Structure formats: C-alpha cells, structure tokens
Amino acid sequence: MTSAAVPLPDEGLAEAGQGRFTESPTGLLNNEDVSDGEDEEGGVSAEEEEDGQRDDGQEPDEESEDDSEDDEDSDDDEPVLKYSRIEGSVPEVLKKDSASAVAVSGNRLLALGTHAGIVHVLDLSGKRIKSYKPHLASIVDIEFDETGEFIATASIDGQVYVRSLATNEFYTFNLKRPMRTIALEPHFASKRSTRAFVAGGLAGNLILYDKGWLGHRETVISSGEGPIWQVRWVDGKTTGSGGFIAWANDLGVKIYHPDSRTILTFIDRPPNSPRAELFKPTLHWQDESTLLVAWADYLKVARIRTRSAASSAGAANGNAAAALAPYAVEVTAVFQMDACVVAGIVPHPMPPELTVVEDEEPVDTKSTHSKAPSTRTDGTAATADSGASSSKQKLPIPQPHLPRRKSVHIPNAPPLTTFLLLTYIPPPSLLTASNESDEPPEAQKRRAAERPELRIVSRTTGEELANDVLGVRDFEKWGCNEYSLALVPGEVGGDDKEKERCYVVMSPRDLVIVRKRDRRDRVKWLVERGKWEEALKEVEELERTEDLICNHTKSGGEVDEKAPLNNDDDLSVQAIGQKYIHHLLSEHDYAKAASLLPKVCGRGKTKAIAQRWEEWIWEFAGRGHLHAAIPYVPTDAPRLDHVVYEMVLGHFLGQDLDMLLQTIKTWPREIYDVAAVVVAVKAKLDKLEAGSPVEKHEGKKVPTRQEEVVLLMECLAELYTANRQPGKALPYYLRLRRPNVFELIRDNNLFTDVQDQVLLLVEFDHELMEKRKKEKKDESKRKSEAIELLVDNIHSIPINRVVQQLQKRPDYLFLYLDALVEQDPHLVAGFADLQVKMYAEFATDRLIDFLRTSNYYNLEQAYKVCKDRDLVPEMVFLLGRMGNNKQALTLIIERLGDVHRAIDFAKQQNDDDLWEDLLRYSETRPTFIRGLLENVGVEISPVRLIRRIKNGLEIPGLKEALIKILQDFQLQIELLEGCKTVLEGDCGELVDGLHKKQSGGFWLSAGSKCPVCSESLQHPATGSSLTLLFLCRHVVHASCAAGGNHLPLPTDPILRGIGYGGDSARGISATVALESLIRPRLRQGCPVCHAKDARVNAALDNEPGNGNPLRPLGFMGRTR
Structure with a gap:
C-alpha cells in the first residue's frame, strides 16, 4: 500500500515518510514543537536525527528529491482530516504522568487512564470533570458502558475496578495476576442488568462475572490458550441476538455468544506473526454483527450471520456443540499492511452518495499471490489462514469467497465505512518472530521510533485514500502498544460540531482529537494555495448555509451585512473576494475582477458597504479600467456618493455616447447632479455644432458628427425630462423627431413653449404620417396630430403666430385653417380671403x-x-x-x-x-x-x-x-282629391265628437267637492245650493263664481213632475232661455280657469268673458 502525502499546514502535520512534515501556524504537532520537547526530556533533537540519518548512509540529495516530489503531491491533494490537541487540563495531567489507556462514552465523555493508576474523566475540550485512583500500577484498559455512567478499568496490579460516575456504586476484584483487558455488559447501568463484565490477563483466563443474590459469580469462558490481550462486548438489542463477546489471545480471536454459551468461531493468527506482547491486537465492533480485527500488519473483517435451519441441522449431525449455535461467522475480508502495524482501528464513514450493497451469493475471486483463508461457519474452532507465510503480500490481498459488491444509492441507508487506522512503523526485524539474541548487539540496540500515521483505507479495494503523519511529543520513545485510537460517537455528516463524529488519538504525552475537515477548512486550504475562485465559491456556500441556520435561530429582523457564525473575517466572502480581485488586477484580468464586485462588496444600505464599493471603483479608475467596473456599479442599496456616478457619466461622455444615453435612461436622477451633467453635455454639443473635430478612440467604431449630435441631443432631452424640465427638452425632442413629443406637450401643458416651434412640430408630424403610409398602415382617416393640437389650444397658441410661421408652407397653412373652419368658421374671419386661395389651390x-x-x-x-x-x-x-x-x-x-x-x-x-x-x-x-x-x-x-x-x-x-x-x-289632381277626402272625413269626426261632449251629461258623486271652496257640492255649508257646470268640465257652487249670488233658480224637479212648473220648465227651450239669463251675469266665467290664467298671465283683462273661451254649460238644480 503506497503512502500518499497529505499535508495539513493548519494543523502542523507532517507528510508521509521518514519524519518529514510541514510547518504549522498553530504550532500543533510541528517540527519545532517536537524538537523542543525532545531537548527538554533528553530525547533526540531534529539536528541529531538528521545527522543520524546521514551517518546511516542516506544521501542528502536523494532525500531532497524525495521531499520535493512529496511536496508536489501534497500541494495537489487536499487533506481529509484535521487535528488539534486536547488542551484544558490534559497538559497538566500528562506533565508528571503519562497516558496508558483511553475510552470515550456515548455521551462524549473521555476517560483517560495513566501509568500511575489514576482515571481522569474529561470532556472533549480537556476540561477535567472527575479524577480518582483505583489502581496502584498502570491502567492497561479502560471501558465505558453504553450509557456512560460506569467506567471499568484493568491494571497490571492484578485488579479490575468498576465505578459509577453518578452514584457511589463500585465493584473491585483482585485476580492476583496482571490484567490486560476488561469489557462491560453494554446495558450495565440498566436496572435489570446483572452487572456483568468480562476480564482477562496474563493468567490466560477469560472470566465472565455476573451478579447474583450472593454476589458476583464467575464463569470461565476460555483458559489455557495464552494471555488474553483484548476483549470487547457488543449489544444485540437491534438484531435480537443477545450480543457477542470477542477476545484475542496468543492463538487468535474467538467470538462467544453469551445467550447460548457457545463459541461461534476461531480466527487464528497468521504464521510467523510478530510477538503479541510487542504488537497488541485491536478489536472493534463496527456494528452488532461486524467485527474488525487488527493485529500487527493484518486486518480482518468478520461478519456474523444467522444460521439457517437446514445448516443448523447439518451441523448438528457432525458436532453437538455446533447445533446449539444459532449464528455462523464468516471472514469477509483480509488485508495485509506494507511495512507497518496497526495500533488502532475504527470504521470511518464514506460519502453517503456511494453505498456498497452486498449480494447474498459470494463470488470466488482466485488469486495467485495468496493462499485462500479457510473460514468455518459450523461453530467449531476454525482457522483463517492469511497465507502470509510464503511471501509478504502488499495490500490489498485478494480473497476468495468474498461477497459480490456493487455501488448503488439507497435512500436512508447507513454509509458503508472505510477503515481509519492508527499505524506504527516498527523496525523490520520486529515484524518477524525471529530471536533477537541471534542478532548482533548493534542491531539489538533500541532505535528511535518513527512518527505514527493515521491512514484511511478503502474496505472494498484496500486502497489507501489518505495518509497523515502525526508529530506527537516524544514519538521517538514510544512503541506500538503506547498508542491508542478511540471513536467519539456522533452524527455522520452532521454540521453541528458538538455532535459530529470524531476520533481521539492517544500517546503517552498527547491527546489529539481528529475531525473530518469541513468547508471552512477546505476554504483555508484553497486560500493557502492561491485557488481563489474555488475558495470564493466554497465560502459563498458556507455563508449561505450559516445564514439559513441564523434565520432558524433568530426571531426576525433584517441583516444588512453577512456575519459568519465563526466571526472569522479572513474566511468571509469580502476578505477572500478582495484578495482574489487584487490577484486578478495583478494579472490584468479586469473584466473578471469587476464581475466579482457584487459578491465582494455586497448589497445593503450601510455606510461600510458603500465605502467598500467606492474604494474599488476608484481603484479601477486609477488603473484606467473604469469601464470594466461600470456595469456593476449599484444605484441603490448601497447608494454611492454622487461624485462616483458623475465620474462614470463623464467617462461615457468622453468615451461612449451610446452608453451615456443608456445610463441616463436607467439610472435614477437623484443619485447624481443633473444640472452639472447637463452643463457638460451641452458644452460638448455646442462644440460639435461649432465644427470641432470628432474624437477618435482606438478599438471602437467612431460615430459620425451627426450621430454624436443626435446622441447628445437625446441625452439632453432625457436629462431635462428627468429633472422635470420638459419645456427645455421639447426642442430637442422635435429636432430628434420623437413620436412621444405630442404626449409630452399634452401631459406637461407645454403649449406656450411650442408657440415658436409650430413649423417644426407640423413638419415632424407629417413625416410620421408619411412613414406610416410607407409601412402600409391605415392613415386615410387619421388627421394630423400637430394640427389638432394647434386647433385645440388656440388660447395658448395664438392663430396669428401659427399663420405667420406656416406662411412658408402653404400646404400646412391650408390644413391648419381648414381645421379651424371645421371647429368654428368665425375663428378665421380675418383670414377668409387667404382661405379662398388655399381652397382654390x-x-x-x-x-x-x-x-x-x-x-x-x-x-x-x-x-x-x-x-x-x-x-x-x-x-x-x-x-x-x-x-x-x-x-x-x-x-x-x-x-x-x-x-x-x-x-x-x-x-x-x-x-x-x-x-x-x-x-x-x-x-x-x-x-x-x-x-x-x-x-x-x-x-x-x-x-x-x-x-x-x-x-x-x-x-x-x-x-x-x-x-x-x-x-x-x-x-297632382289625384293627390288633391285624395287630400280633400281625407280632410272632410277628419272634420266630420271632430264635429261629432265636439257635439257629443257638449251635449252629454256629467257624472258627480255624493262626495264631490267644489274646487274653489272645497265644500261638498250637494250640501254647501252656506249660501245657495245652485251648482254651475262649465264646458271646461269644472263644477262649482254658484256662490263661488263671480256674479253667481243672484242667479234665477230653475223649477224644482218635483214640482215640475206634478205640473206646477209652467211652460218655462218644459223642454230644451226652457234650459236655453235660463242659460241666456245666467251667462251675462257671470263676469269671469269658470273661477277655476280664471284663477289659473291669472297666475300664468297677470295682465289678463278683467272684463267678463274677455279671452275666456269657456262658458257655462248649464246648471244643476237644488240638491236635496
């Protein structure tokens, strides 16, 4: 297995090799620290070590070449882990004593055993919680139960000691022989627990102690196979197995099932293995069914599986003990290390996106380099020969009967672990079982030890993924058994440092905590190597994640500036981004440097952000590359000083008028002094119109003089409009032929300003109309907008001034006068003769x-x-x-x-x-x-x-x-005759109707009232009961009419019925005669109509009958 160099400058770790390491800013595990420690303790200094290496015949030139190659590799590979010493009380404790054993509980407490027999309980920061001395000699093993309440220790003084941290409960046993290991029942602190534990030592007996009514009883699990070097107990509550006990002695490793009281398997040591007392075995339960075994230069992985019913029956036929074993053990992997031994092993999580799934059927992988191990699953003692006797094999060693593996992603599946190994490089002679007495005295002299290494090894391929050399204090003095590696349980991949998974490396003089490097560490590493772009991306993502955490922990409120949770200014986007921009500016990459300004300077309304923006903009301006930064200049949040914006506009005025116009359109007017910009733009416009030469700029298309004049006029129009001076912008809009000029005039009531621009306005409007006609738009019914505007606002734009300006264009004058005629012909009375000419033409x-x-x-x-x-x-x-x-x-x-x-x-x-x-x-x-x-x-x-x-x-x-x-x-004759017929018919109908109405009766009810006095017509309160009926259909009392008080009365109808009425009472002639007598006496006719006429026309003549077409129709007799 090759050693890849992984430098960790921030932690001061050396690269892989013979004592070569890098310098650390924190002074942790660096060369200088180690050298000082050696000088004080009488150890070997760095200079002496270097001289010794030269005396041994190593060439300096070759070493320097190797160093340079390793340095290059270190620069390319990013470290995986980071290291820091546990401070607090630890330096004081280890100043006069030395550590001999370490353990970490599930609640993240650390128990440190020393050679003085003292137990120190610490937290991970090194703060001492409790100390007690249970032994008189070195503590060689220390363990917590799963709750972290009980601590068990084993010492070479022959005693084992179990103590509660919460109560005064403790147990002590003196076995009279040096003890090497102890393991507590996982649920030792439970109320139902039997307070069981298992211990062993140099006596060669592995004894299980469990508490009964009369005290602890002893059960010997194993004896007579040499010293018990280590024992570990795992719970089986998840799988329901009841747990397993694994221990290692001189012959190998055995696994015991307490519930069935059966030894499940025996995994033997490879032949020619080094001495067990020099290189102790390490056992670690990865989970309830997987045991990791590290012994000297070999690693083995054992998997416990539930035995099927068929295999149990088959095994029972051959072995009665095996029939009781419900589980079988299979060695799934065997690895051999290259020139090093393992001092500690723990599982290390792989990235969760790749999870290895094991198939049930094993795959037979043949190898010509090693002998296949023999793995028994029948519950009897079987050997697992690694095949290392014939030749030393490099890692990995292919093994047969390994399960087929494939990389797939399984949601919520636990990540398969790699191995984290604490390794020790011994002298080559110690890796064999040879007798030292056969060696010459010079070879038997104790050599200075190498630094320990922490390696990450792939479980599937055996490939070494990382290798870090640890520069612990006095490393030259320590052997393999003086080092230990403990796992600190935690959440895999968690961001909370208080709960993250980590590890503790113990040496007699040091406690080092090992953590997985996070994004912050990656940012530091990238910054140190000048990988600015990657570092900036990482720190952006880091701050985004921390902001989300802040938002969950705070109850509202806005944050103007990002404040990283660690308050590390050197790892902020601003700090790294500014260094990156400086680097880009030194490389003359101005465009990329400018693109980083929004990230680096940030957004917000604080003064600090604005000042940061201004400083960088002036920096770009000073280097002559202001144009690169202009696209990113903020106009709001933050708002910069107006001088900065005016500088940008001035740059565009001299270099790029197109961008000047676009910037004026997009920027809010309140961020710069509009009047100052107007002065500058007008000065340049006047200069161009006066005939000054056009400035040329290299690498750019030079606009013509006319194009520059147009752009400057557009800029002035926009500036005046933005400054709420539309009247001053109007002449430029007219010269520029902008379609929105009419809306501008109407919206801002600029009719007075357009008085002297009439001809220009009308010409512009007709150009627009012609343009629309060419574009085939329907303009046949569209009137001139300019003419309509002039006609609708004749009070603001006098007709005389319009006619005077349009004299040069008779066609426009005709349109104007014609529109006035349509609105009101009297408006153009003074121009009638001119209009005759216009119409004629x-x-x-x-x-x-x-x-x-x-x-x-x-x-x-x-x-x-x-x-x-x-x-x-x-x-x-x-x-x-x-x-x-x-x-x-x-x-x-x-x-x-x-x-x-x-x-x-x-x-x-x-x-x-x-x-x-x-x-x-x-x-x-x-x-x-x-x-x-x-x-x-x-x-x-x-x-x-x-x-x-x-x-x-x-x-x-x-x-x-x-x-x-x-x-x-x-x-015509027929029409006249027809009209005559129609006229005669209508006249006859009207005459008949009139006669019928005049001769017809009138209906009155008993409750009818006089419209003059409002009394009943039938029963008047006073006066005569004579009632008059007029042709207007009004009925009144005779006394209510003017002249009606002394009218002759008609004959009573009853007397007339019996013949006393006389001739005057008979027939119509009598009625007509009576009417002729009554009419002259009624001076005003109907009093109701007379009163109505008097109200309508007070000048009516008061003479009786004058103008009154109504006459009395008759009268009614007395009422009964």
Missing part, C-alpha cells in the same frame, strides 16, 4: 362649400381667384351673390351647358326676367327645351314654354316629355 372641390357658408371674404377677390383658375361653378355662385344673374346664367349655359344647373339657378334667384332669358336662350336649343319640359314646376307654366316652340323644330324626346307633363298634372 389645395381643395377645389371644397371651395364652393366655403363660399356658400362664409360671409367674410371679398367677393371680387374671390371671383378673381376663381377666374384665374377657371373655376366656373364657383364663378357662377359668386356672380349670383354679386347680383349679376344674367352673366352667371350665361356662364352656366355657355360654359357648362347644364340645363339642370340653369333651372336650379333660376329657381334660387326667383326672377321672372331670368326665366325669360332662359326661355329665350332655349328656343333654339332642343336639349334645353326638353330639360325645361321635364323639370317644369310652379315657377313656369308648361303652356308658356310649349307656345314658344317654333314650328318645325325637331326636339328629341318631346313626346315623352309631354306625356310626363300630363302624367304629373294628373297625379
């Missing part, structure tokens, strides 16, 4: 309408304009308005030849002389005669026209014309 078809509707133009000037353009219809109209009807008619007849127009003109003028002229002119023109006949009306008699026709004159269509005249007359 640009809209001839609309001139006649204007001439008819307007009364403000000069007729003679208008006639001259029309005459100049030979506009006959307009000339006819104007001649008619001027009273020259005959000349107008002559133009119609001679120039137009339109009989219908001539007839219409004659009708409009309604002049008999004009009709006579038309008839006279038509006498010799058949077409006009026919036209007159077809369109004759009330203005001219057809007979008059027919009589003027000369004999012999041929008139085409005369017959049809005459027939049409006769038909028209017949139609």
Whole structure:
C-alpha cells in the first residue's frame, strides 16, 4: 500500500515518510514543537536525527528529491482530516504522568487512564470533570458502558475496578495476576442488568462475572490458550441476538455468544506473526454483527450471520456443540499492511452518495499471490489462514469467497465505512518472530521510533485514500502498544460540531482529537494555495448555509451585512473576494475582477458597504479600467456618493455616447447632479455644432458628427425630462423627431413653449404620417396630430403666430385653417380671403362649400381667384351673390351647358326676367327645351314654354316629355282629391265628437267637492245650493263664481213632475232661455280657469268673458 502525502499546514502535520512534515501556524504537532520537547526530556533533537540519518548512509540529495516530489503531491491533494490537541487540563495531567489507556462514552465523555493508576474523566475540550485512583500500577484498559455512567478499568496490579460516575456504586476484584483487558455488559447501568463484565490477563483466563443474590459469580469462558490481550462486548438489542463477546489471545480471536454459551468461531493468527506482547491486537465492533480485527500488519473483517435451519441441522449431525449455535461467522475480508502495524482501528464513514450493497451469493475471486483463508461457519474452532507465510503480500490481498459488491444509492441507508487506522512503523526485524539474541548487539540496540500515521483505507479495494503523519511529543520513545485510537460517537455528516463524529488519538504525552475537515477548512486550504475562485465559491456556500441556520435561530429582523457564525473575517466572502480581485488586477484580468464586485462588496444600505464599493471603483479608475467596473456599479442599496456616478457619466461622455444615453435612461436622477451633467453635455454639443473635430478612440467604431449630435441631443432631452424640465427638452425632442413629443406637450401643458416651434412640430408630424403610409398602415382617416393640437389650444397658441410661421408652407397653412373652419368658421374671419386661395389651390372641390357658408371674404377677390383658375361653378355662385344673374346664367349655359344647373339657378334667384332669358336662350336649343319640359314646376307654366316652340323644330324626346307633363298634372289632381277626402272625413269626426261632449251629461258623486271652496257640492255649508257646470268640465257652487249670488233658480224637479212648473220648465227651450239669463251675469266665467290664467298671465283683462273661451254649460238644480 503506497503512502500518499497529505499535508495539513493548519494543523502542523507532517507528510508521509521518514519524519518529514510541514510547518504549522498553530504550532500543533510541528517540527519545532517536537524538537523542543525532545531537548527538554533528553530525547533526540531534529539536528541529531538528521545527522543520524546521514551517518546511516542516506544521501542528502536523494532525500531532497524525495521531499520535493512529496511536496508536489501534497500541494495537489487536499487533506481529509484535521487535528488539534486536547488542551484544558490534559497538559497538566500528562506533565508528571503519562497516558496508558483511553475510552470515550456515548455521551462524549473521555476517560483517560495513566501509568500511575489514576482515571481522569474529561470532556472533549480537556476540561477535567472527575479524577480518582483505583489502581496502584498502570491502567492497561479502560471501558465505558453504553450509557456512560460506569467506567471499568484493568491494571497490571492484578485488579479490575468498576465505578459509577453518578452514584457511589463500585465493584473491585483482585485476580492476583496482571490484567490486560476488561469489557462491560453494554446495558450495565440498566436496572435489570446483572452487572456483568468480562476480564482477562496474563493468567490466560477469560472470566465472565455476573451478579447474583450472593454476589458476583464467575464463569470461565476460555483458559489455557495464552494471555488474553483484548476483549470487547457488543449489544444485540437491534438484531435480537443477545450480543457477542470477542477476545484475542496468543492463538487468535474467538467470538462467544453469551445467550447460548457457545463459541461461534476461531480466527487464528497468521504464521510467523510478530510477538503479541510487542504488537497488541485491536478489536472493534463496527456494528452488532461486524467485527474488525487488527493485529500487527493484518486486518480482518468478520461478519456474523444467522444460521439457517437446514445448516443448523447439518451441523448438528457432525458436532453437538455446533447445533446449539444459532449464528455462523464468516471472514469477509483480509488485508495485509506494507511495512507497518496497526495500533488502532475504527470504521470511518464514506460519502453517503456511494453505498456498497452486498449480494447474498459470494463470488470466488482466485488469486495467485495468496493462499485462500479457510473460514468455518459450523461453530467449531476454525482457522483463517492469511497465507502470509510464503511471501509478504502488499495490500490489498485478494480473497476468495468474498461477497459480490456493487455501488448503488439507497435512500436512508447507513454509509458503508472505510477503515481509519492508527499505524506504527516498527523496525523490520520486529515484524518477524525471529530471536533477537541471534542478532548482533548493534542491531539489538533500541532505535528511535518513527512518527505514527493515521491512514484511511478503502474496505472494498484496500486502497489507501489518505495518509497523515502525526508529530506527537516524544514519538521517538514510544512503541506500538503506547498508542491508542478511540471513536467519539456522533452524527455522520452532521454540521453541528458538538455532535459530529470524531476520533481521539492517544500517546503517552498527547491527546489529539481528529475531525473530518469541513468547508471552512477546505476554504483555508484553497486560500493557502492561491485557488481563489474555488475558495470564493466554497465560502459563498458556507455563508449561505450559516445564514439559513441564523434565520432558524433568530426571531426576525433584517441583516444588512453577512456575519459568519465563526466571526472569522479572513474566511468571509469580502476578505477572500478582495484578495482574489487584487490577484486578478495583478494579472490584468479586469473584466473578471469587476464581475466579482457584487459578491465582494455586497448589497445593503450601510455606510461600510458603500465605502467598500467606492474604494474599488476608484481603484479601477486609477488603473484606467473604469469601464470594466461600470456595469456593476449599484444605484441603490448601497447608494454611492454622487461624485462616483458623475465620474462614470463623464467617462461615457468622453468615451461612449451610446452608453451615456443608456445610463441616463436607467439610472435614477437623484443619485447624481443633473444640472452639472447637463452643463457638460451641452458644452460638448455646442462644440460639435461649432465644427470641432470628432474624437477618435482606438478599438471602437467612431460615430459620425451627426450621430454624436443626435446622441447628445437625446441625452439632453432625457436629462431635462428627468429633472422635470420638459419645456427645455421639447426642442430637442422635435429636432430628434420623437413620436412621444405630442404626449409630452399634452401631459406637461407645454403649449406656450411650442408657440415658436409650430413649423417644426407640423413638419415632424407629417413625416410620421408619411412613414406610416410607407409601412402600409391605415392613415386615410387619421388627421394630423400637430394640427389638432394647434386647433385645440388656440388660447395658448395664438392663430396669428401659427399663420405667420406656416406662411412658408402653404400646404400646412391650408390644413391648419381648414381645421379651424371645421371647429368654428368665425375663428378665421380675418383670414377668409387667404382661405379662398388655399381652397382654390389645395381643395377645389371644397371651395364652393366655403363660399356658400362664409360671409367674410371679398367677393371680387374671390371671383378673381376663381377666374384665374377657371373655376366656373364657383364663378357662377359668386356672380349670383354679386347680383349679376344674367352673366352667371350665361356662364352656366355657355360654359357648362347644364340645363339642370340653369333651372336650379333660376329657381334660387326667383326672377321672372331670368326665366325669360332662359326661355329665350332655349328656343333654339332642343336639349334645353326638353330639360325645361321635364323639370317644369310652379315657377313656369308648361303652356308658356310649349307656345314658344317654333314650328318645325325637331326636339328629341318631346313626346315623352309631354306625356310626363300630363302624367304629373294628373297625379297632382289625384293627390288633391285624395287630400280633400281625407280632410272632410277628419272634420266630420271632430264635429261629432265636439257635439257629443257638449251635449252629454256629467257624472258627480255624493262626495264631490267644489274646487274653489272645497265644500261638498250637494250640501254647501252656506249660501245657495245652485251648482254651475262649465264646458271646461269644472263644477262649482254658484256662490263661488263671480256674479253667481243672484242667479234665477230653475223649477224644482218635483214640482215640475206634478205640473206646477209652467211652460218655462218644459223642454230644451226652457234650459236655453235660463242659460241666456245666467251667462251675462257671470263676469269671469269658470273661477277655476280664471284663477289659473291669472297666475300664468297677470295682465289678463278683467272684463267678463274677455279671452275666456269657456262658458257655462248649464246648471244643476237644488240638491236635496
């Protein structure tokens, strides 16, 4: 197995090899520390060791070459583990004493046994919790139970001692012979426990002690096979096996099942193994069914499986003891180390993404390099020969009957472990069982020991994954048995350092805690090697993870700056990022350096963040590469000093006008001084318009003068708009032909500002319209937006100023005046003559309408304009308005030849002389005669026209014309007769209705009231009971009407019924006579209607009957 160099500068560990190691900033396990320790204790110094190596014949040049190669390898490989000494009380304890045994409990307490027989209980930081002295000599083994309450120790003074840390309970046994090992029952502290433990020593007896009614009873499990070097007990509560006990003696390793009291298997030592007292075995239960065995230079993995019923029966036929064993043991792997021995072994977790799954069927892998081990599973003692006797094999050693393995990912599966080995490099002579007495005296002299190594070895392939050399104090003095490796239980892969899985390495003068390197350590390693980009990525992920933890532990609140949990400024994104940026700047990689600014400087509103941004921006500016940093300059959170932003804008003004415009559009106006930027931009614009040469920049496309002028005008327009000065931006928008200029004017009420920009505004609008027409957009119904704006705001933009500016473009002037006419013709009364010219030139078809509707133009000037353009219809109209009807008619007849127009003109003028002229002119023109006949009306008699026709004159269509005249007359007669019939019928119906209403009766109820006095008509309170009924359908008391108090009364209906009424009481004539007497006395007629008329018209005449169409219809007699 090769040794890969893995330097750990921060922990001061040496690289793999003969005492070569790197320097440590912390002074931990480094060369200087070790040398000082050696000088004080009388050991070998570094210089003496180097001289000794040279005296042994090693060439310095070869060593330096090896060192350089190892250094190169160390730079490439990242360490896996990190190391730190356990301080606290440990240095004081080991100053006068030395450590001999160590154990760690499940609750992460550390028990340290010393050669003075003292037990020190510590935490992992080295703080002493308790100390007691149970022995008079060296403690060679120490163990916790699974709860960490009881500690068991074994000493060479022949005693074993078990003590509770929580109570005064303790047990002590004196076995009279030096003890080597002890193991407690896993659930020793349980109430149901029998307080069982197993111990062994140089006497060769492995004795199980369990407590009964009369004290502890002893059960000898094994004896007569040499000293018991180590024993370990594992619980079986998960598998229900009851647990297993494994121990090692001079012959090998055995596994015992306490429940069945059966030895399951025997794993023998390889032949020619080194002496057991020099290289002790190490047993470690990886889980309840897997035992790791490390002895000298060999590693073995034993797996306990449940025996099937068939195999149990088969075994029973051959061996009665085997029939009692419900379990079988299989050696699944055997490895041999290269030139080193194992002082300690523990499982080490592999990455969880790769989990090895074992198939049930083993695969026979043949090898020509080693002998296949013989593994018995029948419960009897069997040997597992490693085959190392024939030749020394390098790791790995292929073994037959190994289970097939494949790498798959299983959710929630426990990670398969590699091996973490604490190794020791002994002299080559000690690896064999040769007799030292045969060697010369020089060879038997004690040599200085090598530094111990911590190696990670793959379980599946045997490949060495990592190798770290430990520079413990006084390492030259210690042998293999002086070192020990203990596992600190914890969560595999956990981020909580208080619960993470770690290890403790013990030497007589040191306690070293070993942890898996985390991201923070990886960041340090990357920084030390200048791998800035990887380090920055790692620290970003680290801070993101720590921020999540902070968010879970805090109850709200915003954090402006990231504060790593460890408060290590050197491992923050800012610290590493700034170093990385400095490195990139030194390499002239400005673009990449600038891209790191957001990460390094951060985001937030604090002053520190803003200051950090400003410092880096000035740094880039000082190096002449400000353009690289500009894309990342923040405008908010943080907001920098306005000078920084103005510097950026000034850079763009001189180098890149396109970027200047884009920046002005995107940046908020409040972060820089707009007025100062406007001054600078206007100065450059004036300079260009004055004809100064255009500046050239290498590597860039040089814009033309016109392009630069356009860009500068756009910048000024944006700046004025952002500064709330749209009036100053308007001229630039007009010059730039921006479509949003009309919205700008309306939204900001800039009508006064546009007074002197009318021509530019209209020209721009028509350019837009032409552009839309070319793009095939429907613009036929679209009016000029500029004209509409001018017309709608004549109070802010006077008409006279618009007309004055549009004189240069008559077409625009016509559109403007025409729009004014459509809105209100009176607005352009003073420009009527100008409008006649505009219509005559640009809209001839609309001139006649204007001439008819307007009364403000000069007729003679208008006639001259029309005459100049030979506009006959307009000339006819104007001649008619001027009273020259005959000349107008002559133009119609001679120039137009339109009989219908001539007839219409004659009708409009309604002049008999004009009709006579038309008839006279038509006498010799058949077409006009026919036209007159077809369109004759009330203005001219057809007979008059027919009589003027000369004999012999041929008139085409005369017959049809005459027939049409006769038909028209017949139609008129029929229409008149029909109208007469309808009129007579309507009159008869109306007369009948009137008569019926006047002669009909009137219905009154008993409760009807007079509308004047509101009293009952049938029973008046006072006055006469005579009641009057008017034609307006109002019924009132006679006393309520003016002049109705002294009216004659009609004959009572009862008297009239018996013949006392006289002639005056009979018939209609009597009623009419009575009415004739009553009517003259009623001066105002119906009082209700009279009062209503008085309210409507107070000037009515008060004379009786005047203006009152109503008359009394009759009267009603007395009421009963």
